Amino acid sequence: MSVVDDVVSVRLDDEKNALIILDQTLLPGETKYLTLTTQQQIWDAIYRLQVRGAPAIGIAAAYGVYLAAKESSATEWTALHAEFTEARKFLASARPTAVNLFWALDRMQRCLDDCEGQPVDRCKAALLAEAHAIREEDEQVCKTIGENALALLRPGMGLLTHCNAGTIATAKYGTALAPIYLGQDRGYDFHVFADETRPLLQGARLTAWELHQAGVDVTLLCDDMCSIVMKNGWVDACLVGCDRVAANGDTANKIGTSTLSIVARRYGVPFYVCAPTSTIDMNCTSGNDIQIELRQGSEISTLWYKTPKAPAGIKAYNPAFDVTDNEFITAIITEKGVVYPPFERGLAEIMK
Numbered sequence: 001m002s003v004v005d006d007v008v009s010v011r012l013d014d015e016k017n018a019l020i021i022l023d024q025t026l027l028p029g030e031t032k033y034l035t036l037t038t039q040q041q042i043w044d045a046i047y048r049l050q051v052r053g054a055p056a057i058g059i060a061a062a063y064g065v066y067l068a069a070k071e072s073s074a075t076e077w078t079a080l081h082a083e084f085t086e087a088r089k090f091l092a093s094a095r096p097t098a099v100n101l102f103w104a105l106d107r108m109q110r111c112l113d114d115c116e117g118q119p120v121d122r123c124k125a126a127l128l129a130e131a132h133a134i135r136e137e138d139e140q141v142c143k144t145i146g147e148n149a150l151a152l153l154r155p156g157m158g159l160l161t162h163c164n165a166g167t168i169a170t171a172k173y174g175t176a177l178a179p180i181y182l183g184q185d186r187g188y189d190f191h192v193f194a195d196e197t198r199p200l201l202q203g204a205r206l207t208a209w210e211l212h213q214a215g216v217d218v219t220l221l222c223d224d225m226c227s228i229v230m231k232n233g234w235v236d237a238c239l240v241g242c243d244r245v246a247a248n249g250d251t252a253n254k255i256g257t258s259t260l261s262i263v264a265r266r267y268g269v270p271f272y273v274c275a276p277t278s279t280i281d282m283n284c285t286s287g288n289d290i291q292i293e294l295r296q297g298s299e300i301s302t303l304w305y306k307t308p309k310a311p312a313g314i315k316a317y318n319p320a321f322d323v324t325d326n327e328f329i330t331a332i333i334t335e336k337g338v339v340y341p342p343f344e345r346g347l348a349e350i351m352k
């Protein structure tokens with residue numbers, strides 16, 4: 001499990017007033033940590049996916065607003081609160097879909113709201129403790145999701161995953177990859193298929209890298225190969241992460257997840273969404289309420305190529321996420337238990 005124990009996606013260096021992140025855009029070629037000291041650098045790192053994955057983005061933003069408060073020269077709560085609120089709004093604008101970003105920032109905001117009237121040093125200490133708590137809780141939550149998911153799996157199974165919901169997308173363990181890591185330690189001998197995940201290749205660059213490092217039997221697929229491996233009977237379950245789950249179970253995750261769920265239904269393969277409750281947004285009634293991030297077309301047409309592989313000036317539609325309809329989801333696996341359809345009832349129960 002060295003990749004899980006040794007690689008830290010996001011951490012705070014409080015002495016240097018810096019956020020340290022693993023630059024995920026350089027993997028698998030280079031393992032490089034970036035030292036971010038300004039709000040703009042943190043915003044850019046989130047936008048560019050140098051730090052990515054819904055829980056990791058939330059943790060980065062929590063430490064980001066803590067740093068904004070720490071460096072504030074405000075001498076009383078009201079001024080600190082005003083500056084903090086600006087910083088919160090700024091970081092919240094980096095990406096729209098993963099609710100963990102807003103969940104973590106709102107939690108930090110409530111922490112400062114609760115400090116009303118206290119000396120600024122006490123406010124800053126409270127914010128630091130809250131950001132650390134968000135990070136530490138995520139590690140425990142991911143481990144519990146891993147245990148809950150592993151209970152649904154059997155040794156020797158073939159598993160298929162999309163994008164990267166691994167240790168680097170979270171504080172530790174990941175969500176969809178957590179049961180794979182726990183199973184690896186317990187001799188489950190899973191065979192994992194990793195979709196490469198066009199256009200930003202999180203599956204090829206990150207999931208394949210993580211699992212290979214951990215000694216898991218992993219096979220890379222192009223996204224359009226999911227049907228053949230399922231038809232061949234090589235996949236016993238699909239496991240994916242998520243960026244936002246609506247109250248009815250509709251789930252936004254990396255573009256291509258919806259296709260996978262439909263193919264899985266066609267071939268009778270269980271489709272599991274691994275979701276920390278911080279990713280469940282009861283304010284969204286259905287997937288129609290989830291804002292889908294649109295990114296530049298150049299990520300499709302030119303990014304990975306020495307020479308352009310599409311005509312100059314071609315239009316490209318590049319939604320970063322899609323919504324998997326709840327009817328294609330077998331179960332949503334959370335740290336509070338496994339939720340089966342009808343999801344409205346089950347999610348309302350665990351989110352009480």
Ligand code: MRU
Pocket residue numbers: 049052053054055098162163164165166169170174175176202240241242243253254255320
């Ligand atoms: O655009 P990304 O790479 O941030 O998208 C990430 C995903 O879609 C992950 O599956 C999701 O955030 C879950 S991470 C545990």
